[in-house]
Amino acid sequence: MKLRYLRPSLNLPQIFLYRDPVDFRKQAHGLAVLIEQELGHNPFSGALYAFTNRHRNKIKCVMWEDNGFVLYKGLAEEKFKWPKASEELVSLTGEQINWLLDGYDLSLMKGHKTLLYEALC
DSSP: OOOOSSSOOTTOSOEEEEOSOOOTTOOHHHHHHHHHHTSOOOTTSSOEEEEEOTTSSEEEEEEEETTEEEEEEEOSSSOOOOOOOSSSEEEEOHHHHHHHHHTOOGGGOOOOOOOOOSOOO
């Protein structure tokens, strides 16, 4: 597996996926205003917010880190498999955001079902 250095940590406590496409002329500060005014969240909390454009071929992840915003990633080809949900904002794990950045469809990524037994016999 190729090492990727500029990736969200698997241990990030809060990761949010913004469902609606956004105008990608917005840079980090414009997206921070959207986070604050539309979502009612604090953009300086250290949470990571992922946004996509109308064509779903670009993604911007915005996160405040100590003294500035971190902003990354676009695709040269193909499209991101953006999850469908009824809510405007979807919460993800560090593993899920990395899967999304790798191009996986999160709706198809399901593990084995949990089995709950009461007895062996």
